Amino acid sequence: MDKKVILITGGSSGIGKSIGTFLTSKGNKVYGTTRNLNKHTDFDAFELLQLDVKSPESIQKAVSQIVSKEGKLDVLVNNAGVGITGPVEETPHEEILNVFDTNFHGPVHMMKAVLPQMRKQGGGLIINITSIAGYMGLPFRGYYSATKGALGLITEALRMETKDFGIKITNVAPGDFTTNIAAGRYHAPVAQGSAYEQVYQQSLDLMNQHVDAGGDPMMVARKVYKIIQKQKPKIHYPVGAFMQKISLFLKKILPGKVYEKLLLNHYKL
Structure with a gap:
Protein backbone atom coordinates (compact mmCIF):
# COMPACT_ATOMS: atom_id res chain seq x y z
CA MET A 1 0.00 0.00 0.00
CA ASP A 2 1.25 3.48 -0.87
CA LYS A 3 1.95 5.75 2.06
CA LYS A 4 -1.23 7.57 3.02
CA VAL A 5 -1.67 10.83 4.89
CA ILE A 6 -4.32 10.06 7.50
CA LEU A 7 -6.19 12.26 9.98
CA ILE A 8 -7.86 10.59 12.96
CA THR A 9 -10.03 12.61 15.34
CA GLY A 10 -9.91 11.57 18.97
CA GLY A 11 -6.55 9.92 18.42
CA SER A 12 -5.02 10.21 21.87
CA SER A 13 -6.67 7.16 23.44
CA GLY A 14 -8.98 4.22 22.92
CA ILE A 15 -9.99 3.10 19.45
CA GLY A 16 -8.48 6.20 17.82
CA LYS A 17 -5.06 5.57 19.32
CA SER A 18 -5.20 1.90 18.31
CA ILE A 19 -6.09 2.83 14.73
CA GLY A 20 -3.34 5.44 14.56
CA THR A 21 -0.70 3.18 16.04
CA PHE A 22 -1.53 0.32 13.67
CA LEU A 23 -1.65 2.51 10.56
CA THR A 24 1.65 4.15 11.53
CA SER A 25 3.23 0.70 11.85
CA LYS A 26 2.21 0.09 8.23
CA GLY A 27 4.22 3.07 7.01
CA ASN A 28 1.52 5.74 6.83
CA LYS A 29 1.79 9.33 8.01
CA VAL A 30 -0.80 9.65 10.75
CA TYR A 31 -2.06 12.78 12.46
CA GLY A 32 -4.27 12.33 15.49
CA THR A 33 -6.22 15.02 17.27
CA THR A 34 -6.99 15.92 20.85
CA ARG A 35 -8.78 18.85 22.46
CA ASN A 36 -5.86 19.55 24.80
CA LEU A 37 -2.28 18.89 23.71
CA ASN A 38 -0.96 19.82 27.16
CA LYS A 39 -2.43 16.61 28.56
CA HIS A 40 -0.41 14.48 26.15
CA THR A 41 3.11 15.91 26.24
CA ASP A 42 4.63 12.40 26.40
CA PHE A 43 2.52 10.99 23.54
CA ASP A 44 4.82 9.55 20.88
CA ALA A 45 2.76 6.96 18.97
CA PHE A 46 2.21 9.45 16.13
CA GLU A 47 1.81 13.21 15.72
CA LEU A 48 -1.00 14.89 17.63
CA LEU A 49 -2.70 18.14 16.64
CA GLN A 50 -4.99 20.25 18.78
CA LEU A 51 -8.55 20.12 17.45
CA ASP A 52 -12.04 20.37 18.89
CA VAL A 53 -14.67 18.82 16.61
CA LYS A 54 -17.18 21.32 17.97
CA SER A 55 -15.06 24.21 16.65
CA PRO A 56 -15.04 24.66 12.84
CA GLU A 57 -12.18 27.16 13.24
CA SER A 58 -9.90 24.65 14.98
CA ILE A 59 -10.86 22.02 12.41
CA GLN A 60 -9.95 24.24 9.48
CA LYS A 61 -6.67 25.18 11.13
CA ALA A 62 -5.64 21.55 11.61
CA VAL A 63 -6.67 20.48 8.10
CA SER A 64 -4.82 23.44 6.56
CA GLN A 65 -1.74 22.58 8.63
CA ILE A 66 -1.70 19.01 7.31
CA VAL A 67 -2.30 19.96 3.68
CA SER A 68 0.34 22.69 3.85
CA LYS A 69 2.90 20.24 5.21
CA GLU A 70 1.99 17.08 3.25
CA GLY A 71 0.39 18.48 0.10
CA LYS A 72 -2.56 16.12 0.43
CA LEU A 73 -4.96 14.41 2.82
CA ASP A 74 -5.88 10.88 1.80
CA VAL A 75 -7.98 9.57 4.67
CA LEU A 76 -10.18 11.06 7.39
CA VAL A 77 -11.21 8.78 10.24
CA ASN A 78 -14.03 10.44 12.18
CA ASN A 79 -13.49 8.73 15.51
CA ALA A 80 -13.93 11.41 18.21
CA GLY A 81 -17.04 10.85 20.27
CA VAL A 82 -18.55 10.79 23.74
CA GLY A 83 -20.89 8.43 25.52
CA ILE A 84 -24.11 9.31 27.30
CA THR A 85 -26.55 7.32 29.40
CA GLY A 86 -29.82 8.12 31.04
CA PRO A 87 -33.57 7.79 30.76
CA VAL A 88 -34.85 9.71 27.73
CA GLU A 89 -37.24 11.57 30.03
CA GLU A 90 -34.65 12.61 32.62
CA THR A 91 -31.51 13.42 30.59
CA PRO A 92 -30.76 17.18 30.77
CA HIS A 93 -31.30 18.84 27.43
CA GLU A 94 -27.92 20.59 27.48
CA GLU A 95 -26.29 17.15 27.64
CA ILE A 96 -28.39 15.98 24.69
CA LEU A 97 -27.17 18.98 22.68
CA ASN A 98 -23.57 18.31 23.73
CA VAL A 99 -23.56 14.69 22.61
CA PHE A 100 -25.08 15.62 19.24
CA ASP A 101 -22.52 18.41 18.84
CA THR A 102 -19.67 15.94 19.39
CA ASN A 103 -20.94 12.71 17.83
CA PHE A 104 -22.90 14.08 14.88
CA HIS A 105 -22.24 17.77 14.17
CA GLY A 106 -18.50 17.27 14.83
CA PRO A 107 -18.02 14.64 12.13
CA VAL A 108 -20.14 16.73 9.75
CA HIS A 109 -17.84 19.73 10.38
CA MET A 110 -14.85 17.47 9.69
CA MET A 111 -16.26 16.15 6.43
CA LYS A 112 -17.11 19.65 5.22
CA ALA A 113 -13.52 20.70 5.97
CA VAL A 114 -11.80 17.87 4.06
CA LEU A 115 -14.13 17.42 1.08
CA PRO A 116 -12.83 20.43 -0.92
CA GLN A 117 -9.24 19.16 -0.60
CA MET A 118 -10.21 15.60 -1.52
CA ARG A 119 -12.16 16.87 -4.52
CA LYS A 120 -9.17 19.00 -5.57
CA GLN A 121 -6.77 16.04 -5.40
CA GLY A 122 -9.22 13.77 -7.22
CA GLY A 123 -10.01 11.35 -4.43
CA GLY A 124 -9.95 10.44 -0.78
CA LEU A 125 -11.55 8.23 1.83
CA ILE A 126 -13.73 9.13 4.81
CA ILE A 127 -14.37 6.50 7.47
CA ASN A 128 -16.99 7.39 10.06
CA ILE A 129 -16.74 5.44 13.31
CA THR A 130 -20.35 4.89 14.29
CA SER A 131 -21.53 2.07 16.55
CA ILE A 132 -23.56 -1.10 16.50
CA ALA A 133 -25.69 0.83 19.01
CA GLY A 134 -26.59 3.16 16.12
CA TYR A 135 -28.64 0.45 14.43
CA MET A 136 -31.13 0.16 17.28
CA GLY A 137 -32.55 2.28 20.09
CA LEU A 138 -30.94 0.89 23.23
CA PRO A 139 -32.62 1.44 26.60
CA PHE A 140 -30.95 4.17 28.65
CA ARG A 141 -28.56 4.79 25.76
CA GLY A 142 -31.17 6.26 23.45
CA TYR A 143 -29.39 9.53 22.77
CA TYR A 144 -26.10 7.79 22.04
CA SER A 145 -27.90 5.43 19.65
CA ALA A 146 -29.56 8.44 18.00
CA THR A 147 -26.27 10.27 17.36
CA LYS A 148 -24.58 7.23 15.87
CA GLY A 149 -27.63 6.29 13.83
CA ALA A 150 -27.76 9.81 12.42
CA LEU A 151 -24.08 9.66 11.46
CA GLY A 152 -24.64 6.34 9.72
CA LEU A 153 -27.47 7.80 7.63
CA ILE A 154 -25.41 10.87 6.69
CA THR A 155 -22.70 8.46 5.55
CA GLU A 156 -25.16 6.77 3.20
CA ALA A 157 -26.36 10.10 1.79
CA LEU A 158 -22.90 11.59 1.32
CA ARG A 159 -21.63 8.47 -0.51
CA MET A 160 -24.21 9.08 -3.21
CA GLU A 161 -23.65 12.84 -3.37
CA THR A 162 -19.87 12.49 -3.82
CA LYS A 163 -19.73 9.40 -6.06
CA ASP A 164 -18.51 11.42 -9.07
CA PHE A 165 -15.54 12.96 -7.21
CA GLY A 166 -13.51 9.81 -6.56
CA SER A 194 -37.36 8.40 40.18
CA ALA A 195 -39.64 6.02 38.34
CA TYR A 196 -36.47 4.71 36.64
CA GLU A 197 -34.21 4.54 39.73
CA GLN A 198 -33.85 0.77 40.11
CA VAL A 199 -33.95 -0.28 36.45
CA TYR A 200 -31.57 2.48 35.33
CA GLN A 201 -29.00 1.56 37.97
CA GLN A 202 -29.18 -2.09 36.93
CA SER A 203 -28.70 -1.06 33.31
CA LEU A 204 -25.70 1.12 34.16
CA ASP A 205 -24.02 -1.76 35.98
CA LEU A 206 -24.66 -4.06 33.01
CA MET A 207 -23.29 -1.53 30.48
CA ASN A 208 -20.05 -1.18 32.41
CA GLN A 209 -19.70 -4.97 32.55
CA HIS A 210 -20.07 -5.14 28.76
CA VAL A 211 -17.34 -2.53 28.20
CA ASP A 212 -15.01 -4.18 30.71
CA ALA A 213 -15.48 -7.50 28.90
CA GLY A 214 -15.11 -5.91 25.48
CA GLY A 215 -12.74 -6.91 22.71
CA ASP A 216 -9.32 -5.57 21.78
CA PRO A 217 -9.68 -2.22 19.92
CA MET A 218 -6.89 -3.39 17.60
CA MET A 219 -9.63 -5.41 15.91
CA VAL A 220 -11.14 -2.11 14.74
CA ALA A 221 -7.70 -0.86 13.68
CA ARG A 222 -7.13 -3.90 11.47
CA LYS A 223 -10.54 -3.46 9.88
CA VAL A 224 -9.79 0.21 9.10
CA TYR A 225 -6.46 -0.83 7.54
CA LYS A 226 -8.23 -3.34 5.29
CA ILE A 227 -10.83 -0.76 4.24
CA ILE A 228 -8.10 1.73 3.26
CA GLN A 229 -6.75 -0.82 0.82
CA LYS A 230 -10.09 -1.48 -0.87
CA GLN A 231 -10.94 0.05 -4.21
CA LYS A 232 -14.67 -0.05 -3.50
CA PRO A 233 -15.48 -0.10 0.23
CA LYS A 234 -18.91 -1.25 1.34
CA ILE A 235 -21.27 1.17 3.08
CA HIS A 236 -21.28 -0.50 6.49
CA TYR A 237 -18.70 -2.54 8.40
CA PRO A 238 -19.88 -3.80 11.81
CA VAL A 239 -16.99 -4.94 14.02
CA GLY A 240 -17.43 -6.83 17.24
CA ALA A 241 -18.35 -10.08 18.90
CA PHE A 242 -20.42 -12.59 16.93
CA MET A 243 -23.62 -11.95 18.92
CA GLN A 244 -23.30 -8.20 18.46
CA LYS A 245 -22.96 -8.53 14.71
CA ILE A 246 -25.69 -11.15 14.41
CA SER A 247 -28.04 -8.79 16.25
CA LEU A 248 -28.00 -6.54 13.16
CA PHE A 249 -29.06 -9.44 10.96
CA LEU A 250 -31.80 -10.43 13.41
CA LYS A 251 -33.22 -6.91 13.37
CA LYS A 252 -33.62 -7.16 9.60
CA ILE A 253 -35.52 -10.43 9.66
CA LEU A 254 -37.46 -10.50 12.93
CA PRO A 255 -40.78 -8.76 13.66
CA GLY A 256 -40.25 -5.57 15.66
CA LYS A 257 -41.84 -6.86 18.86
CA VAL A 258 -39.81 -10.07 18.76
CA TYR A 259 -36.57 -8.13 18.37
CA GLU A 260 -37.59 -5.77 21.17
CA LYS A 261 -38.18 -8.78 23.41
CA LEU A 262 -34.64 -10.01 22.68
CA LEU A 263 -33.24 -6.62 23.72
CA LEU A 264 -35.34 -6.54 26.86
CA ASN A 265 -34.06 -10.00 27.82
CA HIS A 266 -30.47 -9.03 27.02
CA TYR A 267 -30.66 -5.95 29.25
CA LYS A 268 -32.66 -7.81 31.91
CA LEU A 269 -35.54 -5.35 31.71
Missing part, protein backbone atom coordinates in the same frame (compact mmCIF):
# COMPACT_ATOMS: atom_id res chain seq x y z
CA ILE A 167 -14.22 10.13 -2.85
CA LYS A 168 -15.07 6.95 -0.94
CA ILE A 169 -17.16 7.14 2.22
CA THR A 170 -18.01 4.34 4.62
CA ASN A 171 -18.70 3.67 8.26
CA VAL A 172 -17.23 1.25 10.76
CA ALA A 173 -19.61 0.31 13.57
CA PRO A 174 -17.81 -1.14 16.61
CA GLY A 175 -19.55 -3.14 19.30
CA ASP A 176 -18.18 -3.24 22.84
CA PHE A 177 -14.42 -2.76 23.08
CA THR A 178 -12.19 -2.25 26.08
CA THR A 179 -11.59 1.52 26.05
CA ASN A 180 -11.92 4.45 28.42
CA ILE A 181 -15.31 5.52 27.01
CA ALA A 182 -17.12 4.61 30.24
CA ALA A 183 -14.89 6.97 32.24
CA GLY A 184 -15.68 9.91 29.98
CA ARG A 185 -19.34 9.08 29.46
CA TYR A 186 -22.00 11.44 30.76
CA HIS A 187 -24.34 9.64 33.14
CA ALA A 188 -27.66 11.24 33.94
CA PRO A 189 -27.91 10.93 37.74
CA VAL A 190 -29.74 7.98 39.20
CA ALA A 191 -32.37 10.10 40.91
CA GLN A 192 -33.68 8.87 44.23
CA GLY A 193 -37.40 8.34 43.98
Whole structure:
Protein backbone atom coordinates (compact mmCIF):
# COMPACT_ATOMS: atom_id res chain seq x y z
CA MET A 1 0.00 0.00 0.00
CA ASP A 2 1.25 3.48 -0.87
CA LYS A 3 1.95 5.75 2.06
CA LYS A 4 -1.23 7.57 3.02
CA VAL A 5 -1.67 10.83 4.89
CA ILE A 6 -4.32 10.06 7.50
CA LEU A 7 -6.19 12.26 9.98
CA ILE A 8 -7.86 10.59 12.96
CA THR A 9 -10.03 12.61 15.34
CA GLY A 10 -9.91 11.57 18.97
CA GLY A 11 -6.55 9.92 18.42
CA SER A 12 -5.02 10.21 21.87
CA SER A 13 -6.67 7.16 23.44
CA GLY A 14 -8.98 4.22 22.92
CA ILE A 15 -9.99 3.10 19.45
CA GLY A 16 -8.48 6.20 17.82
CA LYS A 17 -5.06 5.57 19.32
CA SER A 18 -5.20 1.90 18.31
CA ILE A 19 -6.09 2.83 14.73
CA GLY A 20 -3.34 5.44 14.56
CA THR A 21 -0.70 3.18 16.04
CA PHE A 22 -1.53 0.32 13.67
CA LEU A 23 -1.65 2.51 10.56
CA THR A 24 1.65 4.15 11.53
CA SER A 25 3.23 0.70 11.85
CA LYS A 26 2.21 0.09 8.23
CA GLY A 27 4.22 3.07 7.01
CA ASN A 28 1.52 5.74 6.83
CA LYS A 29 1.79 9.33 8.01
CA VAL A 30 -0.80 9.65 10.75
CA TYR A 31 -2.06 12.78 12.46
CA GLY A 32 -4.27 12.33 15.49
CA THR A 33 -6.22 15.02 17.27
CA THR A 34 -6.99 15.92 20.85
CA ARG A 35 -8.78 18.85 22.46
CA ASN A 36 -5.86 19.55 24.80
CA LEU A 37 -2.28 18.89 23.71
CA ASN A 38 -0.96 19.82 27.16
CA LYS A 39 -2.43 16.61 28.56
CA HIS A 40 -0.41 14.48 26.15
CA THR A 41 3.11 15.91 26.24
CA ASP A 42 4.63 12.40 26.40
CA PHE A 43 2.52 10.99 23.54
CA ASP A 44 4.82 9.55 20.88
CA ALA A 45 2.76 6.96 18.97
CA PHE A 46 2.21 9.45 16.13
CA GLU A 47 1.81 13.21 15.72
CA LEU A 48 -1.00 14.89 17.63
CA LEU A 49 -2.70 18.14 16.64
CA GLN A 50 -4.99 20.25 18.78
CA LEU A 51 -8.55 20.12 17.45
CA ASP A 52 -12.04 20.37 18.89
CA VAL A 53 -14.67 18.82 16.61
CA LYS A 54 -17.18 21.32 17.97
CA SER A 55 -15.06 24.21 16.65
CA PRO A 56 -15.04 24.66 12.84
CA GLU A 57 -12.18 27.16 13.24
CA SER A 58 -9.90 24.65 14.98
CA ILE A 59 -10.86 22.02 12.41
CA GLN A 60 -9.95 24.24 9.48
CA LYS A 61 -6.67 25.18 11.13
CA ALA A 62 -5.64 21.55 11.61
CA VAL A 63 -6.67 20.48 8.10
CA SER A 64 -4.82 23.44 6.56
CA GLN A 65 -1.74 22.58 8.63
CA ILE A 66 -1.70 19.01 7.31
CA VAL A 67 -2.30 19.96 3.68
CA SER A 68 0.34 22.69 3.85
CA LYS A 69 2.90 20.24 5.21
CA GLU A 70 1.99 17.08 3.25
CA GLY A 71 0.39 18.48 0.10
CA LYS A 72 -2.56 16.12 0.43
CA LEU A 73 -4.96 14.41 2.82
CA ASP A 74 -5.88 10.88 1.80
CA VAL A 75 -7.98 9.57 4.67
CA LEU A 76 -10.18 11.06 7.39
CA VAL A 77 -11.21 8.78 10.24
CA ASN A 78 -14.03 10.44 12.18
CA ASN A 79 -13.49 8.73 15.51
CA ALA A 80 -13.93 11.41 18.21
CA GLY A 81 -17.04 10.85 20.27
CA VAL A 82 -18.55 10.79 23.74
CA GLY A 83 -20.89 8.43 25.52
CA ILE A 84 -24.11 9.31 27.30
CA THR A 85 -26.55 7.32 29.40
CA GLY A 86 -29.82 8.12 31.04
CA PRO A 87 -33.57 7.79 30.76
CA VAL A 88 -34.85 9.71 27.73
CA GLU A 89 -37.24 11.57 30.03
CA GLU A 90 -34.65 12.61 32.62
CA THR A 91 -31.51 13.42 30.59
CA PRO A 92 -30.76 17.18 30.77
CA HIS A 93 -31.30 18.84 27.43
CA GLU A 94 -27.92 20.59 27.48
CA GLU A 95 -26.29 17.15 27.64
CA ILE A 96 -28.39 15.98 24.69
CA LEU A 97 -27.17 18.98 22.68
CA ASN A 98 -23.57 18.31 23.73
CA VAL A 99 -23.56 14.69 22.61
CA PHE A 100 -25.08 15.62 19.24
CA ASP A 101 -22.52 18.41 18.84
CA THR A 102 -19.67 15.94 19.39
CA ASN A 103 -20.94 12.71 17.83
CA PHE A 104 -22.90 14.08 14.88
CA HIS A 105 -22.24 17.77 14.17
CA GLY A 106 -18.50 17.27 14.83
CA PRO A 107 -18.02 14.64 12.13
CA VAL A 108 -20.14 16.73 9.75
CA HIS A 109 -17.84 19.73 10.38
CA MET A 110 -14.85 17.47 9.69
CA MET A 111 -16.26 16.15 6.43
CA LYS A 112 -17.11 19.65 5.22
CA ALA A 113 -13.52 20.70 5.97
CA VAL A 114 -11.80 17.87 4.06
CA LEU A 115 -14.13 17.42 1.08
CA PRO A 116 -12.83 20.43 -0.92
CA GLN A 117 -9.24 19.16 -0.60
CA MET A 118 -10.21 15.60 -1.52
CA ARG A 119 -12.16 16.87 -4.52
CA LYS A 120 -9.17 19.00 -5.57
CA GLN A 121 -6.77 16.04 -5.40
CA GLY A 122 -9.22 13.77 -7.22
CA GLY A 123 -10.01 11.35 -4.43
CA GLY A 124 -9.95 10.44 -0.78
CA LEU A 125 -11.55 8.23 1.83
CA ILE A 126 -13.73 9.13 4.81
CA ILE A 127 -14.37 6.50 7.47
CA ASN A 128 -16.99 7.39 10.06
CA ILE A 129 -16.74 5.44 13.31
CA THR A 130 -20.35 4.89 14.29
CA SER A 131 -21.53 2.07 16.55
CA ILE A 132 -23.56 -1.10 16.50
CA ALA A 133 -25.69 0.83 19.01
CA GLY A 134 -26.59 3.16 16.12
CA TYR A 135 -28.64 0.45 14.43
CA MET A 136 -31.13 0.16 17.28
CA GLY A 137 -32.55 2.28 20.09
CA LEU A 138 -30.94 0.89 23.23
CA PRO A 139 -32.62 1.44 26.60
CA PHE A 140 -30.95 4.17 28.65
CA ARG A 141 -28.56 4.79 25.76
CA GLY A 142 -31.17 6.26 23.45
CA TYR A 143 -29.39 9.53 22.77
CA TYR A 144 -26.10 7.79 22.04
CA SER A 145 -27.90 5.43 19.65
CA ALA A 146 -29.56 8.44 18.00
CA THR A 147 -26.27 10.27 17.36
CA LYS A 148 -24.58 7.23 15.87
CA GLY A 149 -27.63 6.29 13.83
CA ALA A 150 -27.76 9.81 12.42
CA LEU A 151 -24.08 9.66 11.46
CA GLY A 152 -24.64 6.34 9.72
CA LEU A 153 -27.47 7.80 7.63
CA ILE A 154 -25.41 10.87 6.69
CA THR A 155 -22.70 8.46 5.55
CA GLU A 156 -25.16 6.77 3.20
CA ALA A 157 -26.36 10.10 1.79
CA LEU A 158 -22.90 11.59 1.32
CA ARG A 159 -21.63 8.47 -0.51
CA MET A 160 -24.21 9.08 -3.21
CA GLU A 161 -23.65 12.84 -3.37
CA THR A 162 -19.87 12.49 -3.82
CA LYS A 163 -19.73 9.40 -6.06
CA ASP A 164 -18.51 11.42 -9.07
CA PHE A 165 -15.54 12.96 -7.21
CA GLY A 166 -13.51 9.81 -6.56
CA ILE A 167 -14.22 10.13 -2.85
CA LYS A 168 -15.07 6.95 -0.94
CA ILE A 169 -17.16 7.14 2.22
CA THR A 170 -18.01 4.34 4.62
CA ASN A 171 -18.70 3.67 8.26
CA VAL A 172 -17.23 1.25 10.76
CA ALA A 173 -19.61 0.31 13.57
CA PRO A 174 -17.81 -1.14 16.61
CA GLY A 175 -19.55 -3.14 19.30
CA ASP A 176 -18.18 -3.24 22.84
CA PHE A 177 -14.42 -2.76 23.08
CA THR A 178 -12.19 -2.25 26.08
CA THR A 179 -11.59 1.52 26.05
CA ASN A 180 -11.92 4.45 28.42
CA ILE A 181 -15.31 5.52 27.01
CA ALA A 182 -17.12 4.61 30.24
CA ALA A 183 -14.89 6.97 32.24
CA GLY A 184 -15.68 9.91 29.98
CA ARG A 185 -19.34 9.08 29.46
CA TYR A 186 -22.00 11.44 30.76
CA HIS A 187 -24.34 9.64 33.14
CA ALA A 188 -27.66 11.24 33.94
CA PRO A 189 -27.91 10.93 37.74
CA VAL A 190 -29.74 7.98 39.20
CA ALA A 191 -32.37 10.10 40.91
CA GLN A 192 -33.68 8.87 44.23
CA GLY A 193 -37.40 8.34 43.98
CA SER A 194 -37.36 8.40 40.18
CA ALA A 195 -39.64 6.02 38.34
CA TYR A 196 -36.47 4.71 36.64
CA GLU A 197 -34.21 4.54 39.73
CA GLN A 198 -33.85 0.77 40.11
CA VAL A 199 -33.95 -0.28 36.45
CA TYR A 200 -31.57 2.48 35.33
CA GLN A 201 -29.00 1.56 37.97
CA GLN A 202 -29.18 -2.09 36.93
CA SER A 203 -28.70 -1.06 33.31
CA LEU A 204 -25.70 1.12 34.16
CA ASP A 205 -24.02 -1.76 35.98
CA LEU A 206 -24.66 -4.06 33.01
CA MET A 207 -23.29 -1.53 30.48
CA ASN A 208 -20.05 -1.18 32.41
CA GLN A 209 -19.70 -4.97 32.55
CA HIS A 210 -20.07 -5.14 28.76
CA VAL A 211 -17.34 -2.53 28.20
CA ASP A 212 -15.01 -4.18 30.71
CA ALA A 213 -15.48 -7.50 28.90
CA GLY A 214 -15.11 -5.91 25.48
CA GLY A 215 -12.74 -6.91 22.71
CA ASP A 216 -9.32 -5.57 21.78
CA PRO A 217 -9.68 -2.22 19.92
CA MET A 218 -6.89 -3.39 17.60
CA MET A 219 -9.63 -5.41 15.91
CA VAL A 220 -11.14 -2.11 14.74
CA ALA A 221 -7.70 -0.86 13.68
CA ARG A 222 -7.13 -3.90 11.47
CA LYS A 223 -10.54 -3.46 9.88
CA VAL A 224 -9.79 0.21 9.10
CA TYR A 225 -6.46 -0.83 7.54
CA LYS A 226 -8.23 -3.34 5.29
CA ILE A 227 -10.83 -0.76 4.24
CA ILE A 228 -8.10 1.73 3.26
CA GLN A 229 -6.75 -0.82 0.82
CA LYS A 230 -10.09 -1.48 -0.87
CA GLN A 231 -10.94 0.05 -4.21
CA LYS A 232 -14.67 -0.05 -3.50
CA PRO A 233 -15.48 -0.10 0.23
CA LYS A 234 -18.91 -1.25 1.34
CA ILE A 235 -21.27 1.17 3.08
CA HIS A 236 -21.28 -0.50 6.49
CA TYR A 237 -18.70 -2.54 8.40
CA PRO A 238 -19.88 -3.80 11.81
CA VAL A 239 -16.99 -4.94 14.02
CA GLY A 240 -17.43 -6.83 17.24
CA ALA A 241 -18.35 -10.08 18.90
CA PHE A 242 -20.42 -12.59 16.93
CA MET A 243 -23.62 -11.95 18.92
CA GLN A 244 -23.30 -8.20 18.46
CA LYS A 245 -22.96 -8.53 14.71
CA ILE A 246 -25.69 -11.15 14.41
CA SER A 247 -28.04 -8.79 16.25
CA LEU A 248 -28.00 -6.54 13.16
CA PHE A 249 -29.06 -9.44 10.96
CA LEU A 250 -31.80 -10.43 13.41
CA LYS A 251 -33.22 -6.91 13.37
CA LYS A 252 -33.62 -7.16 9.60
CA ILE A 253 -35.52 -10.43 9.66
CA LEU A 254 -37.46 -10.50 12.93
CA PRO A 255 -40.78 -8.76 13.66
CA GLY A 256 -40.25 -5.57 15.66
CA LYS A 257 -41.84 -6.86 18.86
CA VAL A 258 -39.81 -10.07 18.76
CA TYR A 259 -36.57 -8.13 18.37
CA GLU A 260 -37.59 -5.77 21.17
CA LYS A 261 -38.18 -8.78 23.41
CA LEU A 262 -34.64 -10.01 22.68
CA LEU A 263 -33.24 -6.62 23.72
CA LEU A 264 -35.34 -6.54 26.86
CA ASN A 265 -34.06 -10.00 27.82
CA HIS A 266 -30.47 -9.03 27.02
CA TYR A 267 -30.66 -5.95 29.25
CA LYS A 268 -32.66 -7.81 31.91
CA LEU A 269 -35.54 -5.35 31.71
